[in-house]
Amino acid sequence: MLLASLNPAAVAGGADLSDAVTIGDTALSRSDLVGAATSVAERVGGASRVAILATPSVTTVLAVTGCLIAGVPFVPVPADVGAAERTHILTDSGAQAWLGELPADTGGLQHVPVRLHARSWHRYVEPDSDAPAYIMYTSGTTGAPKGVQTSRRAVAADIDALAAAWQWTPEDTLVHGLPLFHVHGLVLGLLGSLRIGNRFVHTGKPTPDGYAQAAEKSGGTLFFGVPTVWSRVVSDAAAATALRSARLLVSGSAALPVPVFDRLVSLTGHAPVERYGSTESLITLSTLVDGDRRPGWVGLPLDGVQTRLVDDGGAPVPHDGETIGHLHVRGPMLFDGYLNREAATAEVLGDDGWYRTGDVAVIDDGGMHRIVGRESVDLIKTGGHRVGAGEIETALLGHPGVDEVAVVGVPDDDLGQRIVAYVVGDTDPDSLIQFVAEQLSVHKRPREVRLVGELPRNAMGKVLKKELAQWD
Known part of the structure; x- marks a missing residue:
């Protein structure tokens, strides 16, 4: 029964x-x-x-x-x-x-x-x-x-x-x-x-x-x-x-x-x-x-x-x-x-x-x-390397100035995909890039950090990364 x-x-x-x-x-x-x-x-x-x-x-x-x-x-x-x-x-x-x-x-x-x-x-x-x-x-x-x-x-x-x-x-x-x-x-x-x-x-x-x-x-x-x-x-x-x-x-x-x-x-x-x-x-x-x-x-x-x-x-x-x-x-x-x-x-x-x-x-x-994430949005192929967005997000969340973060790969003519981090918090973007480079392999560092007020989420709290990747 x-x-x-x-x-x-x-x-x-x-x-x-x-x-x-x-x-x-x-x-x-x-x-x-x-x-x-x-x-x-x-x-x-x-x-x-x-x-x-x-x-x-x-x-x-x-x-x-x-x-x-x-x-x-x-x-x-x-x-x-x-x-x-x-x-x-x-x-x-x-x-x-x-x-x-x-x-x-x-x-x-x-x-x-x-x-x-x-x-x-x-x-x-x-x-x-x-x-x-x-x-x-x-x-x-x-x-x-x-x-x-x-x-x-x-x-x-x-x-x-x-x-x-x-x-x-x-x-x-x-x-x-x-x-x-x-x-x-x-x-x-x-x-x-x-x-x-x-x-x-x-x-x-x-x-x-x-x-x-x-x-x-x-x-x-x-x-x-x-x-x-x-x-x-x-x-x-x-x-x-x-x-x-x-x-x-x-x-x-x-x-x-x-x-x-x-x-x-x-x-x-x-x-x-x-x-x-x-x-x-x-x-x-x-x-x-x-x-x-x-x-x-x-x-x-x-x-x-x-x-x-x-x-x-x-x-x-x-x-x-x-x-x-x-x-x-x-x-x-x-x-x-x-x-x-x-x-x-x-x-x-x-x-x-x-x-x-x-x-x-x-x-x-x-x-x-x-779990690294979704094949479509969390597996980033950059400069010949396969990088998981979750590993970078975990590193960034260890910084005291970061409240929330989502990492995505965006098209890049040179790298194939460029690692971009969207961060809710109050800190200097360049310092966050360096922070990741000191913890992980250099190729896993974000090439760009964008500070935002909030991340788009669905009813269960999951970040809508496909929507995020389209933000300009």
């Missing part, structure tokens, strides 16, 4: 929990979840797909849970998505209705409400494990967003592998304030909690104060955040100190700057666990709760996962911690393909089961992985 903690027989037999899910001032018990979500299932049963406006709300929780009970694939739609992108998602997915909350523009779809106090105790047969659980759309940074089809089997396999890596148990209380339309917040946070049976607390927004209050009031033991969240937490010493009572801090969705990692250790007493994944693969790599947690490294393959690192010609590259290669992964949590995009699927997912991630990485002789 995918949502193992919501087994109706077990809940009826006394395995209830009065605050299984808490969002804001509303708490739902397991019996509340089973009864209300089954009522949702009765209203959507038989639909091919439904769209859910994925706000951080109890309505969203019940809508998602009801779809999983009924075996109806759902399409989580970001609440702040633009009209054109929302229209594309609805049209491409073939969603038949909005379930739960409504956006300002419904796109002409009918509305199926979620009634918070409705209850049904109908028993549904568990859907086939290979059936799609949801269709989640990519961010669209490389074209129109693509619908990623993920099976129930893949979700279960990933959560179980993470439970082993993080010693995640029903005794935990998981806290986060991340969006419920991405893997981190929705699949790991909500579905993970409903499968494992731990308490789930959503703070509405991922603020330092919200996390601190959850630690104190809810006894939070497991906290999820993206680097932007952890950067804000360490800027609030009181909030960070409140997290000392936690068991584990998890960071993902982008690289955690080393200074933020170090500051978390200093203020909270916890070295954060970093992990790696994508909408297509879910999480495939992670540092372990009882293993080496090294700043800048995302760990080892999870149970059932294989990785390989190859050069441009497909030949293996050495696992020496230095040589950059294209990262491919294989495991039971991979997606089943892009909806309506056979050609796009074939480009990244081979018949042999290997998923070409589009990321470049290095692996050391112990099997630890470090």
